[in-house]
Amino acid sequence: MAEKGSKGGKGRKKPERQDLRRLLRIPQGKPVDLASFPADATPRGPKDKAEGLAATARMGEELADLQERLYAASTAGDRRRVLLVLQGMDTSGKGGTVKHVIGLFNPSGCRIKAFKAPTREELNHPFLWRVMRALPQPGEIGIFDRSHYEDVLIARVRELVPRRRLGRRYGQISRFEQSLAEDGVSVVKVFLHISHEQQRRRLLERLDNPDKHWKFNPGDLDERALWPAYQEAYEIALERCSTDAAPWYLVPSDRKWYRNWAVSWILLEQLRELDPQYPKGDFDVEECRKRLLNQQV
Secondary structure: OOOOOOOOOOOOOOOOHHHHHHHOOOOOOOOOHHHOOOOOOOOOOOHHHHHHHHHHHHHHHHHHHHHHHHHHOOOOOOOEEEEEEEEOOOOOOHHHHHHHHHHHHHHHEEEEEEOOOOOOHHHOOOOOOOOOOOOOOOOOOOEEEOOOOOOHHHHOOOOOOOHHHHHHHHHHHHHHHHHHHHOOOEEEEEEEEOOOHHHHHHHHHHHHHHHHHOOOOOOOHHHHOOOHHHHHHHHHHHHHHHOOOOOOEEOOOOOOHHHHHHHHHHHHHHHHOOOOOOOOOOOOOOHHHHHHHHOOO
């Protein structure tokens, strides 16, 4: 789980950043208290913004290479793919993460879906229906800006469904994510943890800049007034739906540079673990080379 960064003593070996997923992971089945996690922390991250930006940029080449290998493997029948689920309070940086982190990948191999309020058609189906239609195909990296968790977050806070039905949804979500894992989907769920004060600053920035007014909605203030209820809803979802098949990671997000670095590193760890390989050709390379060299116009 997330923790404050600390300076090691003399001679102490610095923890490997390869373990970032383990550090930021929400333990399975244990109560979650979001107030105990500093949103401005930078656990195992670069020392400052400049170093963080540089470190994130350096990841780009390896991430792009792993993405290409993942896609190439799918052409030979490998069904594996990655689904990054981004959740967080307004201004926590879901859109910014998509822009800065997914920008390190080849967009043709990404499938991005931003979930808004359900349409009339979507409301006529089970709540997971619209999610299943947006899943990445083998070889792709899918990104959800909000997700099926809205149906246990805003639905809980705004009391949009009866509590009995709401309670069943946590189990449905976990079973759904288990089925995805069994079909080759690496489900990477990231909660972008922002503080109440930082959200206020970011909303004020939008109000103070006319070029950002399009990003502001007076309804955001109504949602902000329900902050305690949303924190409780997130705590319940994180506790009940962090599983071995689809763990939740808590990323402190008051510092945008750290947020982008951490999500990038989590994806890098995941793709390294998958270690996709280029498929071998099913043709005679030398014969094709001879034919090519002998062709004349």
